[in-house]
Amino acid sequence: QVQLQESGPGLVKPSGTLSLTCAVSGGSISSSNWWSWIRQPPGKGLEWIGEIYHSGSTNYNPSLKSRVTISVDKSKNQFSLKLSSVTAADTAVYYCARNKDGEGSGAFDIWGQGTMVTVSS
Amino acid sequence: VIWMTQSPSLLSASTGDRVTISCRMSQGISSYLAWYQQKPGKAPELLIYAASTLQSGVPSRFSGSGSGTDFTLTISCLQSEDFATYYCQQYYSFPRTFGQGTKVEIK
Numbered sequence: 463q464v465q466l467q468e469s470g471p472g473l474v475k476p477s478g479t480l481s482l483t484c485a486v487s488g489g490s491i492s493s494s495n496w497w498s499w500i501r502q503p504p505g506k507g508l509e510w511i512g513e514i515y516h517s518g519s520t521n522y523n524p525s526l527k528s529r530v531t532i533s534v535d536k537s538k539n540q541f542s543l544k545l546s547s548v549t550a551a552d553t554a555v556y557y558c559a560r561n562k563d564g565e566g567s568g569a570f571d572i573w574g575q576g577t578m579v580t581v582s583s
Numbered sequence: 584v585i586w587m588t589q590s591p592s593l594l595s596a597s598t599g600d601r602v603t604i605s606c607r608m609s610q611g612i613s614s615y616l617a618w619y620q621q622k623p624g625k626a627p628e629l630l631i632y633a634a635s636t637l638q639s640g641v642p643s644r645f646s647g648s649g650s651g652t653d654f655t656l657t658i659s660c661l662q663s664e665d666f667a668t669y670y671c672q673q674y675y676s677f678p679r680t681f682g683q684g685t686k687v688e689i690k
Contacts, residue, residue, distance in 0.1 A: 508627065523679075568615060575625075
């Protein structure tokens with residue numbers, strides 16, 4: 463059974479870069495799935511950040527595209543998120559998720575537990 | 584960007600009730616819609632995809648319907664474990680977007 467686990471600093475300074483990693487276990491990141499990052503500010507709704515395929519192909523949310531980089535490391539079976547020039551508005555729980563394969567591709571069928579990232583000096 | 588309007592934002596109901604949640608799109612998305620349940624402090628869980636297909640392991644009291652711009656999630660007989668927040672999500676186009684959420688609380 464595939465499981466996802468986010469890791470990274472819980473506190474980032476304003477104007478700095480947020481860096482998170484999602485480790486994939488119980489399955490291969492080189493499967494026919496896309497892999498996504500999604501965030502949720504405290505008490506608010508969900509925002510899709512972007513996605514990556516094991517080939518390195520990516521799709522990003524235009525609202526964040528200038529600041530976001532998602533990469534994949536097949537040797538470590540993980541993918542990563544970098545968000546630059548962060549402000550307090552980037553404070554959120556960050557989730558990694560697996561995009562469903564086949565019918566329903568585009569829905570998110572497996573999620574990590576989420577990691578809280580606070581932007582503060 | 585496809586905007587989604589979920590209603591109601593808050594729904595008060597009792598165990599055993601039949602509840603419906605609506606999700607309306609700013610443009611047609613065929614059946615490229617998913618529904619999620621989220622409990623406090625937890626990640627969302629996929630309930631339904633392709634507007635009406637139940638994800639494996641999800642109880643049959645959950646059902647989805649609709650296509651185009653109007654969609655509905657129905658819980659036929661509300662159980663105690665169903666009190667949570669529900670989100671719709673479209674995957675017809677990029678960026679993927681979510682509804683604002685509907686909190687189902689105990690009346």
